[in-house]
Each structure stands twice: as C-alpha cells, then as structure tokens.
Amino acid sequence: MRDFLPADVRRRQYVIGVVAEVFESYGFEPLETPAVENIETLTGKYGEEGDRLIFKILKRGEGAGTGEADLALRYDLTVPLSRVVAEHRAALPKYFKRYQVQPVWRADRPQKGRFREFYQCDVDATGSTSMAVEAELLSAGADVLRRLGFTDFTIRLNHRRLLSAILDVAGVPADLHGTALIALDKADKIGREAVVAEMTTRGVTEAAAATLVAFLFGLTGADNGPALEAIAGFVGTHEGGVAALADLREILTLASALSSGAHVRIDATLARGLGYYTGAIFEIAVADLAGSLGGGGRYDDLVGMFLGQRVPACGLSLGLERILVVMGERGMFPAAVERPPATVLVANFDGGAVGDTLALAAELRRGATGTPLAVEVYPDTDKLGKQFKYAADRGIPFVVVVGTEERQQGQVTVKSLGSGAQEAVARDRAAEYIVTHMGTSRG
RNA sequence: GUGGGUGUAGCUCAGUGGUAGAGCGCCGGACUGUGGCUCCGGUUGUCGCGGGUUCGAUCCCCGUCAUCCACCCCA
Numbered sequence: 001m002r003d004f005l006p007a008d009v010r011r012r013q014y015v016i017g018v019v020a021e022v023f024e025s026y027g028f029e030p031l032e033t034p035a036v037e038n039i040e041t042l043t044g045k046y047g048e049e050g051d052r053l054i055f056k057i058l059k060r061g062e063g064a065g066t067g068e069a070d071l072a073l074r075y076d077l078t079v080p081l082s083r084v085v086a087e088h089r090a091a092l093p094k095y096f097k098r099y100q101v102q103p104v105w106r107a108d109r110p111q112k113g114r115f116r117e118f119y120q121c122d123v124d125a126t127g128s129t130s131m132a133v134e135a136e137l138l139s140a141g142a143d144v145l146r147r148l149g150f151t152d153f154t155i156r157l158n159h160r161r162l163l164s165a166i167l168d169v170a171g172v173p174a175d176l177h178g179t180a181l182i183a184l185d186k187a188d189k190i191g192r193e194a195v196v197a198e199m200t201t202r203g204v205t206e207a208a209a210a211t212l213v214a215f216l217f218g219l220t221g222a223d224n225g226p227a228l229e230a231i232a233g234f235v236g237t238h239e240g241g242v243a244a245l246a247d248l249r250e251i252l253t254l255a256s257a258l259s260s261g262a263h264v265r266i267d268a269t270l271a272r273g274l275g276y277y278t279g280a281i282f283e284i285a286v287a288d289l290a291g292s293l294g295g296g297g298r299y300d301d302l303v304g305m306f307l308g309q310r311v312p313a314c315g316l317s318l319g320l321e322r323i324l325v326v327m328g329e330r331g332m333f334p335a336a337v338e339r340p341p342a343t344v345l346v347a348n349f350d351g352g353a354v355g356d357t358l359a360l361a362a363e364l365r366r367g368a369t370g371t372p373l374a375v376e377v378y379p380d381t382d383k384l385g386k387q388f389k390y391a392a393d394r395g396i397p398f399v400v401v402v403g404t405e406e407r408q409q410g411q412v413t414v415k416s417l418g419s420g421a422q423e424a425v426a427r428d429r430a431a432e433y434i435v436t437h438m439g440t441s442r443g
Numbered sequence: 444g445u446g447g448g449u450g451u452a453g454c455u456c457a458g459u460g461g462u463a464g465a466g467c468g469c470c471g472g473a474c475u476g477u478g479g480c481u482c483c484g485g486u487u488g489u490c491g492c493g494g495g496u497u498c499g500a501u502c503c504c505c506g507u508c509a510u511c512c513a514c515c516c517c518a
Contacts, residue, residue: 049516106517108517109512111512283518320518323518383476388479389477389478392478392479401477413476415477420479
C-alpha cells in the first residue's frame with residue numbers, strides 16, 4: 001500500500017482532471033460506488049483467477065472465527081456499475097453513460113506498474129448494442145491519452161465471438177476455448193513454439209494448435225484491411241465469426257473519422273482474461289510497458305446477472321497508475337503540475353511582530369491585477385539564512401522580508417531566489433511587484 | 444497461489460561470529476538581515492520483527508512481516 005506525497009497527488013489530480021474533462025465532453029456523468037460490496041456480487045464474474053484475487057472481508061461476530069467472508073473490496077468498476085444499473089434502473093436514463101475514477105483492490109503480488117490498490121478510470125455506456133458505443137469509447141480513451149501527450153499508443157481490437165469462431169474452425173473443442181485463449185494471449189510475449197507447446201499440454205491436439213498458430217502468426221504486421229480479409233477467409237461461413245467480423249468492420253469504419261482511428265489495430269491474438277466479455281474487446285498498449293495502459297470491451301450479459309433482464313453494455317478502463325508510471329519515466333508532466341507549493345515565503349524575522357507578518361501575508365495573497373498569490377509564512381522566528389534556505393529547498397521563488405526599519409517606512413524587501421535580485425518595494429506595491437516579476441524569475 | 448532477491452544512519456549502500464562504516468543529506472561555524480559555491484567542525488543507528496544455536500549474533504539456523512523481480516493473471 002502506498003502513501004501519496006504532495007508531488008504525487010498533484011500528478012494524480014492532473015491526470016484525473018484530464019480524464020474527467022474528456023469524458024464529460026462526451027456526455028458521460030460521474031458515478032461513485034462503495035469500496036465494499038457483498039461478496040456474492042463479485043464472485044463468479046471474473047473467472048477462476050479473478051475470484052482468487054478478490055480481497056475478502058471476514059464476517060463480523062461468529063463468522064470471524066470460521067474465516068467466513070460476506071463482504072469484499074471491489075475488484076473493478078465494471079461489476080459495481082452493472083449492479084448499480086440493475087438496482088437503480090428506474091432512476092437512470094435509457095442510455096446510462098457514466099465515468100468513474102476510484103480505487104480497486106486485488107490480492108496480487110505487487111510488481112512494476114502493478115499494485116494491490118490502484119485507480120481505474122472507467123467509461124461505460126449501457127442500454128445500446130450499437131457499435132457507435134465502441135467507436136466513441138475508443139475515441140474518448142484516445143482523446144485522454146493524446147491530451148496527456150501520448151502519440152505512440154496502439155489500441156488492439158478483437159472480438160470474443162471471433163475468437164470462438166477461429167478456435168472452432170481450427171478444431172479446438174469448446175470446453176478448451178478458455179485454456180487455449182490463455183495461451184494465445186501470451187503470443188507476443190513467449191513466441192510461436194511456446195504457444196503451441198502450452199496448448200498441447202493443456203489438451204489441445206497438436207494439429208489444431210499448429211493450425212491456429214500458423215494462421216494467427218501469419219497475420220502479424222498485416223494492416224487492418226488485409227487482416228480482416230484473411231480472417232474472413234479462415235472463418236468462412238461460421239455464423240458467430242461472420243457476425244463478429246461485421247462488428248469489427250463497423251467499429252473501424254466509425255472510428256476512422258475519430259481520434260482513435262489512427263491507433264486502432266485488429267489483433268486476433270488479443271484475448272483478455274475477464275470472464276464477462278461477450279463482443280468486441282480492446283486493450284491499449286505502449287512499447288515501454290509490458291502490461292497495458294487500459295482495456296475494455298462489450299459485456300451484454302453482466303447486468304442481466306443482477307437484473308434477470310438483458311441490458312447490453314460496453315466500457316473502457318484506463319489504468320491511472322500505469323499512465324502515471326509511463327508519464328513519470330518519460331517526463332511528460334507539464335511544469336504547472338510540478339510547481340512549488342507557494343510563490344512567496346514571508347520571512348518571520350521579528351518575533352515581536354508575528355501578527356504583522358501574518359497580516360502582510362494576507363495582503364500578498366490578494367495578489368494584483370487579478371492574479372492571486374500563494375503565500376506561505378515561515379512559522380518560527382529564525383535566522384534569515386535558514387529561512388532563505390527553506391524557501392530555496394522548497395522551490396519557492398520569492399522571499400519577502402520586513403525588518404523594524406522597513407516596517408516603519410512602509411516598505412518590504414523582496415528577493416527573487418532565481419535571479420538573486422533583491423529590491424526594497426513599498427509594502428502596498430509588493431504583490432504587484434511579485435506578479436510582474438513572476439514569469440521571469442523562476443528557477 | 445508458485446519460485447527467487449533484498450531489509451544496516453534521513454537517503455544510497457559497504458561490512459565482520461567479539462555490541463558498525465562511507466558518500467550524500469542534516470546540524471554548527473567562517474558569513475551576528477540573505478539560499479545556491481567553497482572551506483572547517485560535528486551528529487546520526489531498537490543492524491525489519493520474533494525465536495533458536497553460541498561464552499557472545501547485525502552476521503549462522505527457523506519463523507514472520509515488508510518490499511522488489513519472475514511466473515500466474517491483469518489496469
């Protein structure tokens with residue numbers, strides 16, 4: 001578990017601000033849900049591996065002795081959303097478009113870019129089966145990343161029903177689809193032979209595994225058009241495959257006019273582990289991170305598990321922590337985010353005049369010409385050298401000093417720590433002086 | 444859940460079966476109304492926690508916790 005110190009919080013708030021602004025511009029509304037859910041709400045939604053990683057909360061009272069759990073920390077934001085849609089259906093619009101930026105918890109071993117507690121930034125739309133939803137979600141995600149300064153990301157696009165079709169045609173029996181997909185998902189990491197080996201050890205026949213791998217690796221590097229053609233040829237008249245291909249073609253057509261268009265790439269090896277996806281699936285990748293920056297897909301049956309009535313849905317999740325990791329490594333944060341805590345430090349020089357020192361700080365905070373100033377007061381009376389050093393260490397660009405003589409003359413001394421320049425200024429002009437020198441005296 | 448690494452000063456890390464060191468930082472001074480540069484002097488520790496072996500453990504053994512890496516899986 002991590003603490004976020006002030007500089008961390010500023011970076012996080014900056015990214016979250018961009019996320020919220022972009023999502024709102026698409027008409028998505030904010031939602032928050034509790035950290036804790038009933039355990040039955042979460043179990044059975046994510047697949048076997050997912051269930052294992054849910055943080056469970058022991059039942060109070062007698063249950064504590066038995067180890068029985070009745071509550072759990074939320075594992076993602078998609079299942080809570082589905083629960084909300086089912087519970088509050090009457091209060092929500094026909095198309096519920098929401099975004100949600102909150103922490104989720106996974107009982108995993110932490111690694112680089114992987115944490116037990118981490119924030120997800122989810123956008124989802126429920127109530128529609130239109131591929132317009134997929135296209136807009138991908139563009140909203142792409143807009144966020146571009147606004148943050150990313151240009152080199154790839155949105156891998158695939159389809160659950162297409163995967164099933166390909167596996168069917170290759171001769172993988174339906175009950176082995178799950179394990180075959182796990183092996184397939186690792187294709188870009190472990191390579192062709194290893195995928196075949198893993199599939200055969202999991203019970204897929206060597207012929208089927210070889211057919212599958214030969215076909216999928218043959219697609220590597222192909223542009224979207226040729227890739228779709230090759231896939232169409234492979235799945236032939238398979239009903240699910242034909243339908244899935246139609247979905248993918250429509251998403252590509254719609255996205256081509258939007259900000260995501262240039263980033264989307266058909267990738268028939270993308271599987272995604274979560275159990276609830278039913279249609280299009282996607283994942284956002286950058287070269288310098290093994291894991292993904294985000295992912296998502298269509299899950300038309302999840303709300304129905306709570307409601308008993310089918311409500312189609314599709315969503316995208318951006319991983320805040322991973323975005324922050326990459327932005328930090330690449331130095332992508334704007335200067336305004338790395339700013340010092342205050343613009344001015346008022347030195348506490350004369351112990352007998354602390355009241356006046358605070359009053360001066362209050363005057364300076366009002367700023368000048370519509371520019372308020374952030375003003376910190378050095379709380380203890382101390383040697384000036386220490387006070388200047390404190391300001392310099394914190395990156396505060398200006399120090400204001402008032403001694404007895406200056407106070408009597410209505411003057412203050414303003415020093416710019418960047419340039420080292422120092423000037424005596426009329427007290428009622430000090431804020432103005434600082435504001436006009438702010439831009440040039442950094443550093 | 445599986446395998447492995449690390450845990451010693453505020454930080455980065457050395458180290459030895461006989462109760463610990465460097466660099467940086469920090470503090471003080473040269474500079475009693477001025478930070479950055481320089482010089483001089485000084486300080487810093489339940490050696491992660493619990494137990495065991497031993498005359499004696501920071502070092503060896505067992506356990507535990509934290510952290511990191513890989514697997515698994517994922518954002």
